[in-house]
Amino acid sequence: MTNSKGVPIGLAILRPILPDVSLETRGKLYRGWILLLTFLTYTSYHLSRKAISVVKNTWNPKANCSARWHWNETVNSTDLMYDSYYGGGDSEAMEYFEGSNSSNISRLEWGKCGWQPFIGSEIELAYLDFTYLGSYAFFMFFMGQIGDRTNLRYFLFVGMASSGILTAALGLPLWLNIHSFVYFFIIQFIAGAAQSTGWPSTVAVVGHWFGKGNRGFILGIWNSHTSVGNILGSAIAGIWVAPDNWGYAFLVPGSIIFGVGVLVLLFMVVDPASVNCVPPQHNPDSVDASTETTPLLNDESKRLRRAPIGSASEAFPDRDSDTESTNKPAKKALSILDALKIPGVIEFSLSLFFAKFVPYIFLYWLPVYISDHKIGGKTIASEKAADLSTLFDVGGIVGGIVAGLISDRGGTRGLTCVGMLLISIPLLWIFNQYGHTNMSVFIGLTMISGFFVNGPYALITTAVSADLGNHEVLKGSQQAKATVAAIIDGTGSIGAALGPLITGIGLQKTHNWILIILICMGSSLAAALLLTRICIREVKRLINSRRNRSNSDLAIQ
Numbered sequence: 001m002t003n004s005k006g007v008p009i010g011l012a013i014l015r016p017i018l019p020d021v022s023l024e025t026r027g028k029l030y031r032g033w034i035l036l037l038t039f040l041t042y043t044s045y046h047l048s049r050k051a052i053s054v055v056k057n058t059w060n061p062k063a064n065c066s067a068r069w070h071w072n073e074t075v076n077s078t079d080l081m082y083d084s085y086y087g088g089g090d091s092e093a094m095e096y097f098e099g100s101n102s103s104n105i106s107r108l109e110w111g112k113c114g115w116q117p118f119i120g121s122e123i124e125l126a127y128l129d130f131t132y133l134g135s136y137a138f139f140m141f142f143m144g145q146i147g148d149r150t151n152l153r154y155f156l157f158v159g160m161a162s163s164g165i166l167t168a169a170l171g172l173p174l175w176l177n178i179h180s181f182v183y184f185f186i187i188q189f190i191a192g193a194a195q196s197t198g199w200p201s202t203v204a205v206v207g208h209w210f211g212k213g214n215r216g217f218i219l220g221i222w223n224s225h226t227s228v229g230n231i232l233g234s235a236i237a238g239i240w241v242a243p244d245n246w247g248y249a250f251l252v253p254g255s256i257i258f259g260v261g262v263l264v265l266l267f268m269v270v271d272p273a274s275v276n277c278v279p280p281q282h283n284p285d286s287v288d289a290s291t292e293t294t295p296l297l298n299d300e301s302k303r304l305r306r307a308p309i310g311s312a313s314e315a316f317p318d319r320d321s322d323t324e325s326t327n328k329p330a331k332k333a334l335s336i337l338d339a340l341k342i343p344g345v346i347e348f349s350l351s352l353f354f355a356k357f358v359p360y361i362f363l364y365w366l367p368v369y370i371s372d373h374k375i376g377g378k379t380i381a382s383e384k385a386a387d388l389s390t391l392f393d394v395g396g397i398v399g400g401i402v403a404g405l406i407s408d409r410g411g412t413r414g415l416t417c418v419g420m421l422l423i424s425i426p427l428l429w430i431f432n433q434y435g436h437t438n439m440s441v442f443i444g445l446t447m448i449s450g451f452f453v454n455g456p457y458a459l460i461t462t463a464v465s466a467d468l469g470n471h472e473v474l475k476g477s478q479q480a481k482a483t484v485a486a487i488i489d490g491t492g493s494i495g496a497a498l499g500p501l502i503t504g505i506g507l508q509k510t511h512n513w514i515l516i517i518l519i520c521m522g523s524s525l526a527a528a529l530l531l532t533r534i535c536i537r538e539v540k541r542l543i544n545s546r547r548n549r550s551n552s553d554l555a556i557q
Helices: 007-019 023-059 107-111 124-149 152-169 174-175 183-195 197-209 215-222 222-238 249-265 299-303 336-340 345-355 357-372 382-410 412-435 439-469 483-511 513-529 531-557
Strands: 019-021 068-073 079-083 306-308
Touching: 007 249, 007 306, 019 023, 019 483, 023 152, 023 215, 023 222, 023 249, 023 357, 023 382, 068 124, 068 483, 079 345, 107 439, 124 183, 124 197, 124 336, 124 357, 124 483, 152 249, 152 382, 152 483, 183 215, 183 439, 197 439, 197 483, 215 222, 215 439, 222 382, 222 439, 336 345, 336 382, 336 483, 336 513, 345 357, 345 439, 345 483, 345 513, 357 382, 357 439, 357 483, 382 412, 412 513, 412 531, 439 483, 483 513
Parallel strands: none
Antiparallel strands: 019 306, 068 079
C-alpha cells in the first residue's frame, strides 16, 4: 500500500495534517518512528511464539496436578484410565470412566490434568519445539534472500499476518477438541516459516536508517524487543494458562501480531529517500565526515529545506523509493555464498549457533524448570512459574544494552561477546545449585544469568549483523543486509532448535536437570572459542591504535 511516490498509504492519508519541518528534524522524527515501529514489530513476533512454553505446564502437568488421565491402549482404546504417575490424592481426578471415548469427554474433563497427546510426554513437546525452530532456521536462509529482493513492508506484513493466524490456530484444539499430534506438528512447521520473515527484514529496515556511529548501543536498546516480547508473552499467556482457558493464550497473541502487521503495512518506511530523508553513512572512514553531518549541500536540497513530514522525496529526483538510482546500474543482490566471504560472517554465525542454544532452552523450558524445583521449599504453580520466567528476560534486556555500549567504545564486538560468555559458564552452575534456596536468591541469580547469557546473543544478532551487512567490501551495496542477517541468525536458530529438543529428550530419559545445565555450560564455552580469531584481530587493532596514538603524542611534543 503505497502511493505513486512510494510513501505508505497511512502516511499519505495523514500528510494534510502533518506540520512542515526541516530536513534535520524530519530525519530525527522518522528515525525515532522506525525504531519504535520495528521494536513493536519484533516484540510481537516474540510475544506470539512465547505462549507455547507457558502452556506446556497445562498440556503436561506435573507439580501443579496430582493426577492425570490417559488412554489405556493395552486394555481397550475406549477406556479412560486413571494413572497415579504424579501421585494420588485428587478424589475428583480419581473417578474412573469405563467405556468412554474422547467424544463423550468434555474439554474441561480432558483439561483437568493435561491435554492429549502431550500428557506425560516431554519428548513430544520437545519434538514440537524442534519442528517450529527447525523450520524457522531452515526458511531463515531463504527469507533473507527474498527480503533483499522485495519490498520489505509487504514482506513483513505477509509474515506477521500469517504468524498471527497460525498462532491463533494453536489455541483452536481447546474448543474443537483436537488431540492429534499431526495437527500441532503441521501448524508449528508452517509457523516457523512465517516467523522467519521477521528478523532479517527488521534488521534490514533499521540498517537502511542508521549508520555505524553508536549502533551497538542503539541496537542494544532496540534489541530488548526480544526480552520485552518474551515478558509480555509470558504475562499474557499466564492469564489464560488455566486448563479451561489455554486457547486464549494463543488467540490473544495471534491477534496482537496481526494488528501490528497492519501498522507495518500502513506506516513502515523502508527507504529514507522515499520520504525526503538523508540515508545514513555506513562507512564514515571511507568518505568525508561532512557527508554525515551536512547532508544535501546543493541548491536542490536548500530549496526543499522544509517539507511536510509525510511527503515523498523530491530532493532525490534521480531515485525511486524502492529501487537504486536510475542513473546507476542496479546492483545485484548478494548471494549466500558471496555473503559467507565477508570477513567475520562465518565466525559469528557459528558462535551464534552455540550462543543461541542456551537462551532458547531457557525460553522454552524455564517455566517447566521452575515447576520442577521447589523454591524455598515451596512448589510453584504454572501461573507463578510463567511470571518468574520473565526475570531471565529482564536481565537479558540490560545485558544486551550494556554489551552494545561496551562494544561501541572500543569497536570490540568479539571481545565483549567472549567476556560475557565466559562469565556465564560458572553462573549457570551457581544458578542450578543455589537458585532454589529462596525466592530472593532465585530472582537475583535468574536476572544475572539472563544478563550474561543474553548479552552476546543480542549483540551478535543486532550490531554485528548490521555491521557485516554494511561491510566495506560490499562497496555501499544496500542489498545485503537481510541476507547477512539471515545467515547469522539462521545458523544461530539451528542451535536454538537443537537446544530445546535435547532438553526434552534428556528430561524424558533421565529427568536430570544437572545434565542440561552442563550442556548449556559447554555450549557457552564453544561459542566463546569460535570467536578466538576475531578476538585476536581486535586485540592487535587496539594495540596498534594505542601505539599510533602514542607516536602522535610524541610527535606533537
